[in-house]
Amino acid sequence: MTAPLLSLRGISKSYGQIHANRDIDLDVAPRSIHAILGENGAGKSTLMKLIYGVEQPDAGTASWKGEPLALASPADARRKGIGMVFQHFSLFETLTVVENVRLVVPGSKSVLAQGIRKLGRDFGLEVDPLAHVHALSVGERQRVEIIRCLMTRPQLLILDEPTSVLPPQSVDKLFETLRRLRDGGVSILFISHKLEEIRAVCDRATILRGGCITGHVDPRDHDAHDLARMMIGRDMPQPMPALAHSGGEKRLEIVGLDHRPDDPFAVALSDVSLTVRAGEILGIAGISGNGQSELAALISGETVLPRDKSERIFMMGRDVGAIDAAARRRLDFAFVPEERLGRGAVPEMSLVLNSLLTAHPSGLLKRGLVDTARAKAFTEDCIRQYDVRTPGSETEAGALSGGNLQKYIVGREIMLSPKLLFVAQPTWGVDIGAASAIRRRLVALRNEGMAILVISEELEELFELCDSIQVIHQGRLSPPLVTRDTRPEEIGRYMIGAHSTAEKVPA
Amino acid sequence: MSALSRPFLPVLVRREHASLAIKLVAPPAALGLATLLNLGLYLLMGRDPAAVFHAMLLEPFLSWASFSEVLLKMGPLLLIAQGLAIGFRAKVFNIGAEGQFILGAIFASAIPIWLPQATGQWIWPAMLVLGALGGALWASLTAFWRVRLNANEILVSLMLALVAAQVLNYLLLGPWKDPAGFNFPQSVMFQYDAMVPILIPGTRVNVSLLIAFAFSLAAWVFMQRSFAGYKLQVGGLAPRAAGYAGFNEGRAIWLSLLIGGFAAGLAGAAEVAGPLGQLQRSISTGYGYAAIIVAYLGGLHPIGIVFSALLMAALYIGGDNAMVSANLPVAAVRVFQGSLLLAYLVAIAFVRYRLEWRHAAHGSAP
Structure with missing residues (x-):
């Protein structure tokens, strides 16, 4: 093996108690397309930010072509020859392509325009230098970002989930560009969680899970099944030997829902159907960014369907597609959102005031005024029952740790004794003891007849909780799979969209 | 460690918790800070800073006569600022209270101008009610465009303030001009029953000051105790949490603007039915804008606003004093108000952030 271009040894980075990266060793060879593979939250983006100097590691060393590398700032990284294209573009829409490039690269417009055209010819990055960015498609904007990076003549180009914003045709074109760049002498670090893509374009892959490296492989030697196991984890949980509670009344039903959000970065949902019955837990599995948050907002009522598209979402038998979140809650629906701060709770307000957010109909008001005593009693009840570690009920929500805030929000919503409970990422950031307490509670509620819908990225959790699982991939939902009869590998294939492709792994 | 940090320059770091003391x-x-800056400015202008300081900040409190004038000015400032602060807490930025104030004055004036012979104790309360409705009506234009078309309420309300001033001009130069007024742009003088009763004999302080205090109390109950006020605050602090809980954003915008317009209209009505006694071009001396400063200087809190309104009223009177005794230009008061807001914004930054000095540009990458 030739001497590596970039070499990392023992790189670690923590944010508070969360270890985003632990003891990472990584070698990037010259002229290679190197994949960094992992689920969301595995630490891929943190690692890239460390390499590009956006963040500094807590420990570890780096070297660049054999010389020590400081990883001090993006400007340093660019001077050394490291460029990065972020997932969300940073272009000025009202300026032309060449004007955007000129903000980073010195030189006259005509010289730069020539350079842009030459790069376009050489690497298949055709874009009109004089076009305004707002008039360009997403694929073209990405090309502009790559061109802007290439104008600084990098030897290592970092691409953060470059295909997540592209339609399939553009993906092939991007891969062709990447191959040409590699042949032109540029190494590429390619972050993705899409296994087929990595097998298609990368010659090396490093797999991250939970902030640690779980393997360095040549992706061409492994099938998607192997890679998925390395990415998701080998120790798959045993299915829950729970009684089937079929036949309860339908508490939530979605029928053939299509939805195209206004936000161009959001995922469009197509033909989504699901049913949650009383006494049943349905899990939605999937790699994040496949439409979970869009689906969650449609169920919670934070996104309301236009009136002419109603009759798609039913709660307790009523068509709720066009009514708002408050009205849905009045039908005995409760929801724990994925984001705790700023959505599930107001950071600057005390826990008592945060209880009012959704629990106000359960007797916390008196003639339009807040009944402080009862709100305080409710909150202290919740703190006790759900073991929320906090100095008191007057503490600001923003001062609680993520796990404790999650316990508080889950507790608050359960205390509303809903008929239908919807929990997104029930145990994210919660320590193991508290996580299993929350799961036990959810199963107990199911046995008492509550209908529960869970969205989670942790397959282990879904297998522990759910009666059946549906997998979301690129805005489409798989048919329901009965958990007891399903192997995690099968779910994994749905998660990466490999189920419908020719390359099926024998079950 | 931010990539933007430079050696030897302090960096603003967010505080974990803003203590009550620093607030x-x-x-x-x-x-x-504003006082120091302005005294420096007066020094540069060749005025005696001590004399200006005395005239501007002390004299208003030294005699009963001038203090009663301070209380007179405080009424409208207090009313408008309390109304605006409710909206500001919800992050609905009604900058056009000046226009709502003018419309309040116009609506209130309609009664004595159309019914100059009417008598009875019902007239001045009716004028106040009508004025408040006029202000709310003017603010509702802004609310409508914001909710229906997402038109920015700062721009719409500000521009409508300019429209309101032109409506006033039209009325005073046309249909509502006093026929016996030597062509001055002003209405007839109002009859006795159209005047708000005097509160403190021998001064111009009238009952509207009591109304302003009552409104402050109501604002306190609304913001600190009521669920409707709570919903507004959630919308301002964390809009996504408001969406999650199902609090209607459009309703919050309507409510914020209507309360602000109501209070400003009431203040406008109290002004024509109080010290002025007629509709004039100069009914407002920038109360609508000064009240924005009052609201923020009071920390958007109903109790804080009582004190900041008193201070701002004293500045109005002190500024007039300083113009006479220290020969300051008219603009000096506005400059003082502006620098007060600026100094407050600087100070409030330190409530939420603290300075941290860093001597090394690079982090601890070993």
Whole structure:
């Protein structure tokens, strides 16, 4: 093996108690397309930010072509020859392509325009230098970002989930560009969680899970099944030997829902159907960014369907597609959102005031005024029952740790004794003891007849909780799979969209 | 460690928790800073800073006559600022209270102008009610465009304030001009029953000051105790949490603007039915804008606003004093108001952030 271009040894980075990266060793060879593979939250983006100097590691060393590398700032990284294209573009829409490039690269417009055209010819990055960015498609904007990076003549180009914003045709074109760049002498670090893509374009892959490296492989030697196991984890949980509670009344039903959000970065949902019955837990599995948050907002009522598209979402038998979140809650629906701060709770307000957010109909008001005593009693009840570690009920929500805030929000919503409970990422950031307490509670509620819908990225959790699982991939939902009869590998294939492709792994 | 950090320059770091002490210290510190800056400015202009200071900040409190004038000015400032602060807490930025104030004055004046012979104790209360409705009506234009078309309420309300001033001009130069007024742009003088009763004999302070205090009390109950006020605050602090809980954003915008317009309209009505006694071009001396400063200087808190309104009223009177005794230009008061807001914004930044000095540009990458 030739001497590596970039070499990392023992790189670690923590944010508070969360270890985003632990003891990472990584070698990037010259002229290679190197994949960094992992689920969301595995630490891929943190690692890239460390390499590009956006963040500094807590420990570890780096070297660049054999010389020590400081990883001090993006400007340093660019001077050394490291460029990065972020997932969300940073272009000025009202300026032309060449004007955007000129903000980073010195030189006259005509010289730069020539350079842009030459790069376009050489690497298949055709874009009109004089076009305004707002008039360009997403694929073209990405090309502009790559061109802007290439104008600084990098030897290592970092691409953060470059295909997540592209339609399939553009993906092939991007891969062709990447191959040409590699042949032109540029190494590429390619972050993705899409296994087929990595097998298609990368010659090396490093797999991250939970902030640690779980393997360095040549992706061409492994099938998607192997890679998925390395990415998701080998120790798959045993299915829950729970009684089937079929036949309860339908508490939530979605029928053939299509939805195209206004936000161009959001995922469009197509033909989504699901049913949650009383006494049943349905899990939605999937790699994040496949439409979970869009689906969650449609169920919670934070996104309301236009009136002419109603009759798609039913709660307790009523068509709720066009009514708002408050009205849905009045039908005995409760929801724990994925984001705790700023959505599930107001950071600057005390826990008592945060209880009012959704629990106000359960007797916390008196003639339009807040009944402080009862709100305080409710909150202290919740703190006790759900073991929320906090100095008191007057503490600001923003001062609680993520796990404790999650316990508080889950507790608050359960205390509303809903008929239908919807929990997104029930145990994210919660320590193991508290996580299993929350799961036990959810199963107990199911046995008492509550209908529960869970969205989670942790397959282990879904297998522990759910009666059946549906997998979301690129805005489409798989048919329901009965958990007891399903192997995690099968779910994994749905998660990466490999189920419908020719390359099926024998079950 | 930010990539933007430079050696030897301090960096603003967000505080984990803003203590009550620093929250209380910030407004007086802002006042001190603004005072220092302005005294420096007067020195540059060749005025005697001590004399200006005396005339501007002490004299208003030294005699009963001038203090009663301070209380007179405080009424409208207090009313408008309390109304605006409710909207500001919800992050609905009604900048056009000046226009709502003018419309309140116009609506209130309709009664004595159309019914100059009417008598009875019902007239001045009816004028106040009508004025408040007029202000709310003017603010509802802004609310409508914001909710229906997402038109920015700052721009719409500000521009409508300019429209309101032209409506006033039209009325005073046309249909509502006093026929016996030597062509001056002003209405007839109002009859006795169209005047708000005097509160303190021998001064011009009238019952509207009591109304302003009552409104302050109501604002306190609304913001600190009521669920409707709570919903507004959630919308301002964390819009996504409001969406999650199902609090209607459009309703919050309507409510914020209507309360602001109501209070400003009431203040406008009290002004024509109080010290002025007629509709004039100069009914407002920038109360609508000064009240924005009052609201923020009071920390958007109903109790804080009582003190900041008193301070701002004293500045109005003190500024007039200083113009006479220290020969300051008219603009000096506006400059003082502006620098007060600026100093407050600086001070409030230190409530939420603290300075941290860093001597090394690079982090600890070993």
